[in-house]
Amino acid sequence: MVQLWLIAFGAGAASALLVATVASGSAIALPLFYLAPLPILIVGLGWSQVAALVAGSAAAVALALAFGLELMLAYVAGVGLPAYVLAYLALMARQDAPDGPLVWFPVGRIVLAAAVLGCLAVAALIPLVAGSIEDYQAALRTLFQAMLSADPATPADADTARLIDLLVTVMPPAAALITMVTQIGNLWIAAHVARMSGRLMRPWPDLAAITVPQGTVALLAGAFIGASLSSGFIGLVCELLGATLVMALAFIGLATLHWITRGAGGRTLVLGTVWIAALALGWPFALLAVLGAIETLFGIRRRFRRGGTGGPPAANEA
Known part of the structure; x- marks a missing residue:
């Protein structure tokens, strides 16, 4: 039991460090951030869903202490909670007869769950950015104008304004897609790691x-x-x-x-x-x-x- 807790805390620390790399501003920070669910999923598939829950909770607490409540909430919504739910579903099984084989939760429904979780993750993060959809869109517009204009104080020309409007429209669905795809990709990698180490508890589908x-x-x-x-x-x-x-x-x-x-x-x-x-x-x-x-x-x-x-x-x- 002590070993399980140590492994879970280690996975939580690794996940928190991957998220913390964003603060460095380096080019490799974003790819590392997308790998943040991987340690949670590895311990979830290789040990138990309880280990995944402990790892995600430890990472969330560490990020709250180091960077504040907002980053912790963003981590829980976009990384920790989806990873725990996917690990839990991947290990879910039923036995129709006392001596019958285990019937595992279908992989297609895990993909469907990842789709719902990706949607909910972005929807849950909107209140952290603004109090209303209009304020949220205005914040995105200001961000993109600062990125695309040489002088953010100067109104954008017509072409730039159309591009900014397009980005404001596309950005939220794109964020939900990225959340979904990165969670599924990390789940696939974690399952391979657990299988190669002999710890994957369900047969490969x-x-x-x-x-x-x-x-x-x-x-x-x-x-x-x-x-x-x-x-x-x-x-x-x-x-x-x-x-x-x-x-x-x-x-x-x-x-x-x-x-x-x-x-x-x-x-x-x-x-x-x-x-x-x-x-x-x-x-x-x-x-x-x-x-x-x-x-x-x-x-x-x-x-x-x-x-x-x-x-x-x-x-x-x-």
């Missing part, structure tokens, strides 16, 4: 077979409708949720491509091209989300028998 409930598509449509009809905080939350749900369906689209190309010639070239194009350009994720929505509603993968047999072991899948 077939990532090409992940699914989300059909209601996800309806929820996405509702988020888009809510964003178009609502204003203020409700409208912004709908925008955040819509952005993260699009990414969740894009992951289903990627899984579908991995499934249907199993055993096909040129598979590596096709998948490599899709991944590189999506990461480099961004907009292919929207097409992948459409594919993911079609798969979720109609089950494309069921039509490809080679996806179920003859493919590589699940642990070899990306």
Whole structure:
């Protein structure tokens, strides 16, 4: 038990240090900040969700003592709490019969949970920046004007003003997306670390077979409708949720491509091209989300028998 506490406190210290690098202002600070959930997830998957909770709490307390309450709240909302929830869900299982196998929480629903957590993280941080959506947008506009204008006191020209308006609109959904994707990426890395060390408590899933409930598509449509009809905080939350749900369906689209190309010639070239194009350009994720929505509603993968047999072991899948 003492060893568990020491490991958890060590992971919390590592996570807090990764967040604290932002204060240095160095070029490597931002990538290190995005790795802040990793220690929490490693101890969560390798030891227990209790260790993840202790690690996240220790990191939050350390940041509060060193940098104040605001950074602690930002850490809890954007790093610590999502990491703990994802570790908890990854280790959740049920046993339908006394002697039956464990049925683990589906990976697709973990992705869906990450989408919701990414939305809630950004929504929870808005009150730390401003008291209203209008004040929040004004603060973003002031920040971008200071970044893009040679003289912040001088009004921006028409082109710069349009760019600033675009950035103010895009920034909150982009922040929710980044929170979601970094949490999922860190979860994947942590699971690999735990598996290589022999401490991963659940079997490695077939990532090409992940699914989300059909209601996800309806929820996405509702988020888009809510964003178009609502204003203020409700409208912004709908925008955040819509952005993260699009990414969740894009992951289903990627899984579908991995499934249907199993055993096909040129598979590596096709998948490599899709991944590189999506990461480099961004907009292919929207097409992948459409594919993911079609798969979720109609089950494309069921039509490809080679996806179920003859493919590589699940642990070899990306």
